[in-house]
Amino acid sequence: MRKPIIAGNWKMNKTISEGVDFVKQIKHLGDNTDVEVVVCVPFVSLESIKKELKGSNVKLGSQNIHWEENGAYTGEISPLMLKEIGIDYAIIGHSERRQYFAETDETVNKKVKTSLDHGINPIVCVGETLEERENNTAKEKVKVQITKALEGISEKEMSDIVLAYEPIWAIGTGKTASSEDANEMIAFIRDIVKEKYDEEISETVRIQYGGSVKPQNVTEIMNQPDIDGALVGGASLKKDDFTELVRF
Numbered sequence: 001m002r003k004p005i006i007a008g009n010w011k012m013n014k015t016i017s018e019g020v021d022f023v024k025q026i027k028h029l030g031d032n033t034d035v036e037v038v039v040c041v042p043f044v045s046l047e048s049i050k051k052e053l054k055g056s057n058v059k060l061g062s063q064n065i066h067w068e069e070n071g072a073y074t075g076e077i078s079p080l081m082l083k084e085i086g087i088d089y090a091i092i093g094h095s096e097r098r099q100y101f102a103e104t105d106e107t108v109n110k111k112v113k114t115s116l117d118h119g120i121n122p123i124v125c126v127g128e129t130l131e132e133r134e135n136n137t138a139k140e141k142v143k144v145q146i147t148k149a150l151e152g153i154s155e156k157e158m159s160d161i162v163l164a165y166e167p168i169w170a171i172g173t174g175k176t177a178s179s180e181d182a183n184e185m186i187a188f189i190r191d192i193v194k195e196k197y198d199e200e201i202s203e204t205v206r207i208q209y210g211g212s213v214k215p216q217n218v219t220e221i222m223n224q225p226d227i228d229g230a231l232v233g234g235a236s237l238k239k240d241d242f243t244e245l246v247r248f
């Protein structure tokens with residue numbers, strides 16, 4: 001039985017004080033539930049929000065991580081810095097990082113490895129563009145992304161990884177993949193994991209869907225057999241919406 005995981009990705013939203021205020025209102029959402037609740041917040045807010053989450057079952061994540069522990073990488077944040085704050089998760093390879101900040105499959109793989117080495121669980125994002133979906137190359141694209149992201153990752157390490165399928169055309173657009181299409185791609189990802197590792201790992205790895213998930217569609221998405229959770233942008237910024245999402 002895979003534990004459902006609903007993660008809010010705040011992206012570049014909420015100042016530190018706004019974030020702390022918000023977390024005060026949602027920090028009980030991880031109580032009395034089988035759902036794992038995560039908030040992935042801007043780097044500058046991590047420490048304050050970690051303090052606010054003391055005693056809470058809501059987990060904390062960053063939205064990126066650098067693969068080196070230190071060095072001449074102006075503007076970057078290292079795994080040691082994140083580890084000291086005590087985060088649980090790091091989103092890696094989000095399509096916005098790939099699109100605007102030149103993230104590649106190679107850097108995604110390095111970041112996955114460094115996260116695991118520092119006890120931070122990676123949420124690894126993959127997904128196709130609209131053009132690739134229309135050309136029928138979506139599966140090919142996702143297969144390459146998954147295979148490269150997981151290069152050199154051991155069977156044991158797979159239990160610390162969460163995968164997230166986010167079709168780029170569904171992110172922030174209000175367009176959601178139909179729950180059946182999302183499930184089909186996620187089942188395909190599970191098959192890739194099975195091919196690379198084994199059936200047990202493919203049946204235990206958690207795979208989220210992301211892209212315009214809202215209170216109105218979350219139940220249908222979560223009812224799909226292969227979908228274990230949601231990585232949510234816009235709707236994770238509002239208390240009522242986020243509450244409904246984690247109670248799908």
Ligand SMILES: O=C[C@H](O)COP(=O)(O)O
Nearest residue numbers: 009171172211212233234
């Ligand atoms: O990381 C979250 C995804 O990019 C989805 O964002 P969205 O829910 O605003 O479409």
